[in-house]
Amino acid sequence: MSKGIAVLGSTGSIGRQTLEVCKAYPEQLKPVALTAMRNIELLEEQIREYKPQVVVVGDKDLGKLLKERVAGLPVSVYGGNEYLVEAVTHPHVHTVVTAVSGAVGLLPTLAAIRAGKTIALANKETLVAAGELVMEAVATHNTPLLPVDSEHSALFQCMEGNRREDIHKLILTASGGPFRGWTIEQLQEVSPQQALKHPRWNMGAKITIDSATLMNKGLEVIEAKHLFGIDYDHIEVVVHPQSIVHSMVKYKDGSILAQMGTADMRLPIQYALTWPERWEGGPNSQLDLLQLGSLTFETPDWEVFPALSLAYHAGRTGGTMPTVLNGANEEAVHAFLQGRIRFPAIVEIVAKVMEKHKVIQKPDLEAILAADRESRKKASEWIARYIS
Secondary structure, X not given: OOEEEEXXXXXXXXXXXXXXXXXXXXXXXXXXXXXXOOOHHHHHHHHHHHOOOEEEEOOHHHHHHHXXXXXXXXXXXXXXXXXXXXXXXXXXXXXXXXXXXXXXXXXXXXXXXXXXXXXXXXXXXXXXXXXXXXXXXXXXXXXXEEEOOHHHHHHHHHHOOOOHHHEEEEEEEEOXXXXXXXXXXXXXXXXXXXXXXXXXXXXOHHHHHHHHHOHHHHHHHHHHHHHHOOOXXXXXXXXXXXXXXXEEEEEOOOOEEEXXXXXXXXXXXXXXXXXXXXXXXXXXXXXXXXXXOOOOOEOOOOOOOOHHHHHHHHHHHOOOHHHHHHHHHHHHHHHHHOOOOOOOHHHHHHHHHHHHOOOOXXXXXHHHHHHHHHHHHHHHHHXXXXXX
């Protein structure tokens, strides 16, 4: 019997690789629902190849255009993000892969949890913005939530068969991004093109910039706290340039379990889709230990990359502060990619927005969405000041 898959963000990097995994197992994994924001050219190709039942385009006008293009095909096409909930709660969907970037994944993820769908989470912003709310819903509805991020998938695998109370520390590895070893002065003139050249991973633009600032690792720290219930004092980040050890778990007896693999996101995607089973990997999935040479680990440069400290601060503060961190960062990254602000201004703007925020502890969904809107508005105001 095949497993119905919904892919939120099917035209993005994770979404495309998810469909590649489905293509490798066409009898077992069936794409039922696909969504994208604007890339209807690729989305049309995916409709014709994978024959989903439901498709959602975030841009309403482009949704109408796509509907005309695929008229006659057995697919329902909707325009507008409000239809994302309909896609993820479709009766033929078993697993929802949340591969969209940003806070847009929050509402459909909550809807899928309440509908009892298995969640394969590749959208860390969902847990950063509303971690307590999401994990409460997971517990209430007894919904499986499986991490897709390579680091969290690694932690998940290293924990299997072990007791949580025996864990001493979670160790998240970071490649260090394209600017590892750079000085603060060197970062002043970084261009978007330079920041988008990640040394190890092929990812979407937003997450690639986050990796360059190390904000991505900070977001992953907050995500790990919510996923695994480990406090921030027991979550560590180490720089591992080779990106072979995807993360580690240190137990109270001193043992460290590490998960290793090639820098290929299809591996954690496939594990999330096939768990608790392990299926055959692709031709590029096999790691040759004899060709690795050496594996190195370093302390992050907290001064040059202050985003990591901001994320720990936001996480420890709790309430709406992580929501503000996330929203302000999204706006600042977007402005940098447009060439409107310099690279160091991304984190500076996030810090300024966080500094003025009045935290609401134990926020409900309405308060979280309000904090998200507020953070984006304040970030936009600061961006305008930096430009002027």
